[in-house]
Amino acid sequence: MEKRVIFKGWLLPLLLLTPQVVVTAVFFFWPAGQAVWQSLFIPDPFGLKSQFVGLGNFEFLLRDPFYRASFVTTAVFSLLVTAVSMGVALYLAVLADRLIKGAGTYRTLLIWPYAVAPAVAGVLWLFMFNTRVGVVSWYLGLLGYDWNHVLNGGEAMGLVVVASAWGRISYNFLFFLAGLQAIPRSVIEAAAIDGAHFWTRFRTIVFPLLSPVTFFLLVVNIVYAFFETFGVIHTITSGGPQQSTTILVYKVYADGFVGQDLGSSAAQSVILLIVVGILTVIQFKFIERRVHY
Amino acid sequence: MARLPESGMVEKRGAGLWLTHLGLIAGVLVIVFPIWLAFVASTVSQPEIVRPPMPLWPGDQFFENYSKALVSGINAPVARMLFNSAVMAFGIAIGKIVISILSAFAIVYFRFPGRNLFFWLIFLTLMLPVEVRIVPTYEVAANFGMLNSYSGLIFPLIASATATFLFRQFFMTVPDELAEAARVDGARPMRFFWDILLPMSRTNIAALFVILFIYGWNQYLWPLLITTDPSMNTIVMGIKQMFPSGDDIADWPVIMATSILAMLPPVVVVISMQKLFIRGLVDSEK
Known part of the structure; x- marks a missing residue:
């Protein structure tokens, strides 16, 4: 699509583009290029010079059991976050959609956790489950369950999943509610007159009509779980215990800044870059399909 | 996905309406609880927190805690x-x-x-x-x-x-x-x-x-x-x-x-x- 009406001149548009081009070149393309370049080298321990190793860093990573474990951890983590936040959000949206009045009030009450930073959400949940002072862990103790996410990897994973999913419910709820409200009432009422019960209607009419929204949210939530949950992981577990919550983004940080292993960290960045690329392509493909509907 | 009680209508009335509200209110409460707890913790004193369980209703240390945070912090x-x-x-x-x-x-x-x-x-x-x-x-x-x-x-x-x-x-x-x-x-x-x-x-x-x-x-x-x-x-x-x-x-x-x-x-x-x-x-x- 192009504009029919345009203005003449070439100097003005170049001037208008300059600020964005400069900022993007310096803080985006240069570092991204550096990441690719560094991923081909191993710096010596003193950081004085580096040795070209080609794809050595990548080969090493793909054979490294810790890196492979981090891949699995990331997959488990993002699937759980996506499932929990989308499930709860869909449940609440279906309920709110059944109201003639008051859906707006519930929307107001449910959307604001979106504004709570993942890192702050992490602190809130850490506080509730803190092994020494946490309210929830204390009551769990009364019930005879000894909660300790500092030592138990499964509990640590559960906690970061819930904390990450919590803030995300708002976002999913908004999109699900909008999607549900866009479904023509007449279709659902026709099914109701034919004697289809709620669950049948949901399964055969509502959910299929909602599938574009569901698919869109699936991709967006996975991207969120991959990249934006760093704050949750860093505040609650710092990747532990025994790396059981070290997702890929956390590992880039831990290896690059804490471990100072620049070559490996850069190679991990490049791998993540490819993962984002694939997810973006999926998203764009889907958007194009939606346009053709 | 929980199964909801049925009346055959699309929008809920009577008991069904109340159950719908109940489900939503429960959802809101669960989602708001972490923030409520954080707010309560910001209004009580340290000894009340380190001896669990902490209270679930705000205390009287609101101004002390917030002014300490704002002015000196940690x-x-x-x-x-x-x-x-x-x-x-x-x-x-x-x-x-x-x-x-x-x-x-x-x-x-x-x-x-x-x-x-x-x-x-x-x-x-x-x-x-x-x-x-x-x-x-x-x-x-x-x-x-x-x-x-x-x-x-x-x-x-x-x-x-x-x-x-x-x-x-x-x-x-x-x-x-x-x-x-x-x-x-x-x-x-x-x-x-x-x-x-x-x-x-x-x-x-x-x-x-x-x-x-x-x-x-x-x-x-x-x-x-x-x-x-x-x-x-x-x-x-x-x-x-x-x-x-x-x-x-x-x-x-x-x-x-x-x-x-x-x-x-x-x-x-x-x-x-x-x-x-x-x-x-x-x-x-x-």
Whole structure:
């Protein structure tokens, strides 16, 4: 699509583009290029010079059991976050959609956790489950369950999943509610007159009509779980215990800044870059399909 | 998906209506509970927290805890961190909107050599969050002497084209007749931009501002790397720094007061500008 009406001149548009081009070149393309370049080298321990190793860093990573474990951890983590936040959000949206009045009030009450930073959400949940002072862990103790996410990897994973999913419910709820409200009432009422019960209607009419929204949210939530949950992981577990919550983004940080292993960290960045690329392509493909509907 | 009681109607009435409300209220309570607990913790004293279970109703230490946090904090006064966060969030929101609207104007309303190249270069950035390229970006910022500075907090985070993309989409829907009329009247391009395009974009700008403000305020990883001086910490990343290393017990009332202060500005923005916020969300995901 192009504009029919345009203005003449070439100097003005170049001037208008300059600020964005400069900022993007310096803080985006240069570092991204550096990441690719560094991923081909191993710096010596003193950081004085580096040795070209080609794809050595990548080969090493793909054979490294810790890196492979981090891949699995990331997959488990993002699937759980996506499932929990989308499930709860869909449940609440279906309920709110059944109201003639008051859906707006519930929307107001449910959307604001979106504004709570993942890192702050992490602190809130850490506080509730803190092994020494946490309210929830204390009551769990009364019930005879000894909660300790500092030592138990499964509990640590559960906690970061819930904390990450919590803030995300708002976002999913908004999109699900909008999607549900866009479904023509007449279709659902026709099914109701034919004697289809709620669950049948949901399964055969509502959910299929909602599938574009569901698919869109699936991709967006996975991207969120991959990249934006760093704050949750860093505040609650710092990747532990025994790396059981070290997702890929956390590992880039831990290896690059804490471990100072620049070559490996850069190679991990490049791998993540490819993962984002694939997810973006999926998203764009889907958007194009939606346009053709 | 829980199965709901049935009456055969689409909208609920009578008992079904109450059950629907009950389900929603339960959901709201579960979602609000962590924040309620944080608020309660920010109004009681440390001894009440370290002897669990802590109370579930606010205490009388509200002013003590909040003034202690704001004035002295633990590593740095929280008032200072709030100021840093505000500078960062406004800087990112305003900076990104300004550079994006200018470049979208250039791309949509002009034909010039290299236009397609610029277009695609800018759009490539849609793909790469800062988390992925942290180490080299950090090195660039360090080389520019941007550690512990506001420009270091702001510029690396406005280097992406999401907003350019949105403004381009919007400009494409602006009727050609407007630009045509302006050109016939002999208006120069920047005059058209100021007098016609900018006023028309008001709602889009506001919606985008809401989203970018929250994005900027809630940044964590980047401020964590770039601010080593506690007086340059932003509030969202500063909370974690308030936890003691080792086995000491954290000063929970002050930490929770800080958490409440950290979430207050973006929450107020979302609730008071709900319509713009929803519009911004939907736009930015199109």
